[in-house]
Amino acid sequence: MVTVGTEWINSFTSACPQNNLSNRDNAAQGFGSAMKSRGHNWKFDWGNANAWETDFRDPAYGGDDANTDGGVDSVDFAYLATHGGAGSNYFVAAFGTKHANCLWDNRQAKLGNANLEWLVLDTCHSVQLPNPHIIWSQAFQGLHMVLGFTGTAKDRGGRGWDFGRRAGNGAKLSDAWLDEAYSWWYDEYPCVIACGRDKADAENRLYNERITSGYGDIPHNQIGYWKWRWRS
Numbered sequence: 672m673v674t675v676g677t678e679w680i681n682s683f684t685s686a687c688p689q690n691n692l693s694n695r696d697n698a699a700q701g702f703g704s705a706m707k708s709r710g711h712n713w714k715f716d717w718g719n720a721n722a723w724e725t726d727f728r729d730p731a732y733g734g735d736d737a738n739t740d741g742g743v744d745s746v747d748f749a750y751l752a753t754h755g756g757a758g759s760n761y762f763v764a765a766f767g768t769k770h771a772n773c774l775w776d777n778r779q780a781k782l783g784n785a786n787l788e789w790l791v792l793d794t795c796h797s798v799q800l801p802n803p804h805i806i807w808s809q810a811f812q813g814l815h816m817v818l819g820f821t822g823t824a825k826d827r828g829g830r831g832w833d834f835g836r837r838a839g840n841g842a843k844l845s846d847a848w849l850d851e852a853y854s855w856w857y858d859e860y861p862c863v864i865a866c867g868r869d870k871a872d873a874e875n876r877l878y879n880e881r882i883t884s885g886y887g888d889i890p891h892n893q894i895g896y897w898k899w900r901w902r903s
Contacts (some may be wrong), residue, residue, distance in 0.1 A: 673747040673882050674782060674786075677703040678722040679812025680753040680767040680774075680902025687773035689765050695752035697828025698793050699844045702750040705835025711748075715741045720768040727751070727764070732779035737786070737854035744785040748838075750831065750884070755819075760805050764794055777806070783888055792819040793831065793852075798862035804897035811866050815880060815887035818848040821862040821901055825854070841883045849902040862901035866894045873898040 681698035683689040696718055707713040708899060711829040717726070726741045730735025743749045754765035763774040782790060792798070797819025799806060807817055830851045837847035845863040852861035865880070867873025873896040880886055 675703055675709050675711055676743060676744075676746040676749045677708045677713070677716045677727065678741070678742065678743075678749075678751050679718045680722055680765065683722070683767040684763070684769070686769045687765065687767055687902045689767075690779060692754070693794070694826050694828035694861075698752040698831035699750045701828055701832030702791065702835035705832045706748070706839040709836070709839030711839055714746055714817050717741050719739065722766055723762070723768070723770040724766045725770060725774050727775045728779045729781040729784070731781060734779065736780070736782070743790070744782060744787045746786060748789045749787060750791040750793065752793040752831070755797045757776075757796040757799040757806055759802075762792075762797060762799070762806050764792065764797075777810045781808040781812040782810050783815070787813070788815045788888070790814065790821045791819050791834070791848070792817060793824060795820060795823045797824075798864050798899065798901075800862065800901065803862065803864045803899050807864055808894075808897070811889075811894060812891045815876065815886065815888070816844060816865045817864060818861070818863045819858050820845065820852070822858070824859055825857045827857070836883060841881050843878070844880055844882070845877055845900060849900070853902045860901055860903040862898040862899060867896050868893055868900065870896045870898070872896065
């Protein structure tokens with residue numbers, strides 16, 4: 672059994688202006704519900720004004736990501752559904768209320784130094800090619816895998832349930848995400864990144880890890896290789 676946390680934003684306040692969305696709750700809650708139906712522990716679900724960027728920011732940068740009421744690093748598997756964007760060496764996710772910032776910047780993340788192993792970012796540009804390892808390298812501090820999109824992701828809800836059903840049953844995680852998040856019709860191209868101590872380790876984890884695999888965490892200073900795959 673793994674622990675699960677979900678956060679989602681459909682409505683954005685005037686303090687954090689973004690275009691409102693419609694199905695971010697369906698995506699994140701679908702994942703949580705599917706995992707729960709497979710016997711896993713869905714610990715928290717925060718949405719709109721109750722979803723805070725401090726839940727993703729490490730305490731070293733003034734955040735609270737290990738708090739047990741909603742910190743992303745307090746669970747094994749987390750799912751965030753909102754707007755997202757990437758620069759050459761960072762990713763940001765948009766939150767609907769300013770607590771304390773409107774944007775979570777992954778350069779202020781140390782994911783997995785408490786608990787987190789797998790993170791789904793159901794947003795645009797969350798695992799952006801061609802160099803997702805540069806965007807994500809600092810944030811992997813025991814984290815195993817980030818599952819997201821290169822390019823845009825449409826505001827659709829069904830993939831959360833579909834992916835959670837398969838992940839919760841012990842499917843290979845990258846296979847399940849690429850299958851369920853890909854859409855030729857909507858031009859959605861899912862992408863997954865994992866790390867390893869060397870090339871063989873990274874490839875093994877990326878292509879084969881399941882929630883039941885039992886792969887150990889890799890300290891940040893022992894990461895020797897990055898590997899990613901995508902569907903287009």
